Amino acid sequence: MTEELTRGVPRPTGAGELFQLLRDGRPRTRADLAAVTGQARSTVAARVDLLLSSGLVAPAGEAASTGGRPPVTFAFNPRARAVLAVDLGATHARLAVTDLAGQVLVEHHQPLAIAEGPDVVLDRVARVGTELVREAGREPTDLVSVGVGLPGPVDHGTGRPTNPPIMPGWDDADVPGHLGRLLGVPVLVDNDVNVMALGEHASTYPEVDHLLFIKVATGIGAGIISDGQIRRGAQGAAGDLGHIAVPGGRDLPCRCGNTGCLEAVASGSAIATALRSEGLEVASSSEVVALVRAGNLAASRAVREAGRDIGGVLAACVSLLNPSLIVVGGVVAEAGEHLLAGIREVVYRRSLPLATQHLRIVTTRTKGRAGVLGASAMAAEHVLSSAAIDASLG
């Protein structure tokens, strides 16, 4: 008995809303758009002209004739502008200039200690970013926004980090203000794992509305997409999986002061520590991955065991959030199928059938690019939203 609520309401579809229809990149004719929006051809034509003049929409050739003059089609033109995507980790930075659809134009990777503080780091980011825009063959004016992922909790509304544990000097730093002054465009900031979740969603699974992204690296964290949107919780701290107690897990001490946290048991550093106690020389997460790839059995077994521990916590997440997709990323996910096997084993055993029957668990296919892709998507969204388009077209 759910009634059709939109019936009879002459929805005021401005140019911005018309643009949303075209954002999927599929070419459409004026007649298509008029049919979908219910507006008069003349109105649609005016809107299309406006969008054409902005460059955000471009002609996309002719469609097949149905007996008369073939109609011209139009499509979103992602290359009209560019955005800067910034993915900052504890010890390195990855920057990219992308088009408005997340296509990477140029990319840059460099060591950069976040501990040097916001002034040093953000100045560097702005300088390298400006250079990258030039390298991409774009004018400085092509840049319309910046997206930044930071390795710690961020209040997305203000763009300020809140009590970040591994970013000394960054607490409450005005990242959007600082970068915005240097680059002259709006700056969006979020926690790196949220940004990666967004990147996975935008680049690979746009049709999945309930997605959980898990980053397994030195630490462990998650980004939650529910009903198509990032969920950040009351303080922007949602998705902090690392300090959930592993059911049936070993009672190892964690840096948070508790024991048995997922991070203490199954993170990259925890795996490395465990392997060292077996006499192997492993210092970091990436060395664990290297060992696994080299065929070391102890390392494979440890990664798989970590997968089971992570699976224990993810099973709780599945029961709680009922996602249809879990994407596993972070360096440790590069260790092949071992991690995933452990995760799947426990999640499918410990969750109810209703929640798992349509659940897929996969590793990321973005090859370390989830962060920049998400930062790009976040920045692009800010500029391409219906309201933003309407505002920019006057």
Add this chain to the structure above:
Amino acid sequence: MTEELTRGVPRPTGAGELFQLLRDGRPRTRADLAAVTGQARSTVAARVDLLLSSGLVAPAGEAASTGGRPPVTFAFNPRARAVLAVDLGATHARLAVTDLAGQVLVEHHQPLAIAEGPDVVLDRVARVGTELVREAGREPTDLVSVGVGLPGPVDHGTGRPTNPPIMPGWDDADVPGHLGRLLGVPVLVDNDVNVMALGEHASTYPEVDHLLFIKVATGIGAGIISDGQIRRGAQGAAGDLGHIAVPGGRDLPCRCGNTGCLEAVASGSAIATALRSEGLEVASSSEVVALVRAGNLAASRAVREAGRDIGGVLAACVSLLNPSLIVVGGVVAEAGEHLLAGIREVVYRRSLPLATQHLRIVTTRTKGRAGVLGASAMAAEHVLSSAAIDASLG
């Protein structure tokens, strides 16, 4: 650098959107509304006239004069229509007729076995509901919608139960169709715990955007409100806390086939079972509560211990969702502070400070009414949304 996106955009505030401003019940003058919406006085006046004619808004006396003619104020008139709220449990039904703000006009409580199947139960609901409308002194035409809470997973989009474990014969039953034909109004259906979460939110904590409602009764379940909305997940199965493994919990077998599930360890029936093994005669959750209230120490201890187990799982929920409020309901919550004490103890110990610093954990104050209040809110929302108002006045 987050720009003001709405600037310059002449937002098309129809009568429906204007109404949303008045929904808080506070009286406002035409001038107030014009100032807030940015529309001309004449436009606002026309909208107000429309809303007045529908009865949904009514004059609310004059405001104090500021030196000239005193302005007339208007306010939402919740008593203009009525909704039927239905809260169905495994063995009893609670129905209420409420106004559009969730004020209960008449209430009815009766034993009703859900196992009798949808035809019998829904026919009964429609008959009692019609009678209640009369008892409330309302015309049948005053009834505008129905909200129903069911004790099992529901696809909220279609209103059909999906593989409910304790509702034989209800799988994929067309609840909205059946009730809608009998009562002639739209019917909204959801899982009972979601509905209770909504009830708690609407009736007591409307300003809290991130709320977790836990029902502790024969089973254990949760309703998640995130960014102000119920989150149901991909199959509508979100919030299914009952079968999450308790960290460090006993390995008791659960009806789901696994062991160590929260429900097997800490539900009302689990507590009763544990107490029976100590030689006490307890058959149900409510008898556990009665024992606690009578001052039985073993029962108090068992409830507190159950609280700790629940706290273990809730700590994971807090890390994952970062709510600002957890409301504990269900019969077991009526056992006083013992349950809450156990929950608080573990949640505050096992969660990170950022997530807990503004977290409140409370017991419901709705006295078993959370279900009908939520059903009422769900039904009212369907009729009072901006689009619905526009459609009904258009």
Add this chain to the structure above:
DNA sequence: CAACTTTTGATTGACCGTCGGCAGAACTCC
């Protein structure tokens, strides 16, 4: 190649909603 079909762009008048001004009503202040 001619006849027909369909799209495009431009123009037009009708319609509707919003805006701002104006006159009258209702109240306060002196």
Add this chain to the structure above:
DNA sequence: GGAGTTCTGCCGACGGTCAATCAAAAGTTG
């Protein structure tokens, strides 16, 4: 009680959207 202030209902002006029309363009079909 009069002057000033503020609210309310009414009216014409303005601007955007719509449907209709037309001529030109660019195809298809026989």
